[in-house]
Amino acid sequence: MFESLMLVVFLTSLVGADKSLPEDFTRCRQSDPKLNDCLKSAVPDALRRMKTGIASLAVPQMEPLLVSSINIDSGAGPVVITQNYRNIKLHGLTDSVLTSYKADLKNYRLRTDSITPKMEFLADYVMKGRILVLPIQGKGIANITMVNLVVKHDLIGEPKQRDGQTYMHIRDYRVKFIPQRVVLHFTNLFNGDKRLGDQMNLFLNENSDLVFNELKESYEKSLSSVFQDVTNKIFDSVPMNKIFLED
């Protein structure tokens, strides 16, 4: 009896048309004159509660956030490198705080700035290329750490109707990364030649602004699509008026 009841509950939750935010998420009201302030604290609070993911919404774990791969082909300029990252782990996102929030729900647009005290990007890497006049190549583990990383998020959404409900689908998620400092470390450069590897790591960090600026756009593109997927896991399954409450 109990088992069949469980089965009914389980099946209902599978076919149920719309879903809700987890109980412990703070809800903000659309009509609240302080809506932006409400979201500014509700969103990072939700992020912290998503550390291990939300099974019912198929939201993956956020600490660390896993990304399968990023390929970077930086063409011209002082940094010409082909880089391939696999098994990426992003640590530190859930420590982010928001410094501003601008919700324009009539136009399905959300803009927010976050600051992440320390974002660690750890991955298996393969790279080959040239930085300034120096050749670089290696295959090992990369640690790219961004300190006091400011991220400007611009979420451009559109309404989607389903079963009489409106969902706020994010069709474009743009980010800009502005780190205060970037610390790079690559193990096993130059087939494990320690002297060359140490010199190159030193060189990369002395020129980290240049190196990072050349690669920034690729990181931004890859990570914005990860952020978009996570946001849409929630926004595509929870009706808009259950995220931003109507009166």
Ligand SMILES: *[C@@H]1O[C@H](CO)[C@@H](O)[C@H](O)[C@H]1NC(C)=O
């Ligand atoms: C990655 O680099 C940062 C900055 O140097 C360091 O604090 C952190 O411990 C490193 N992480 C790992 C897993 O080595």
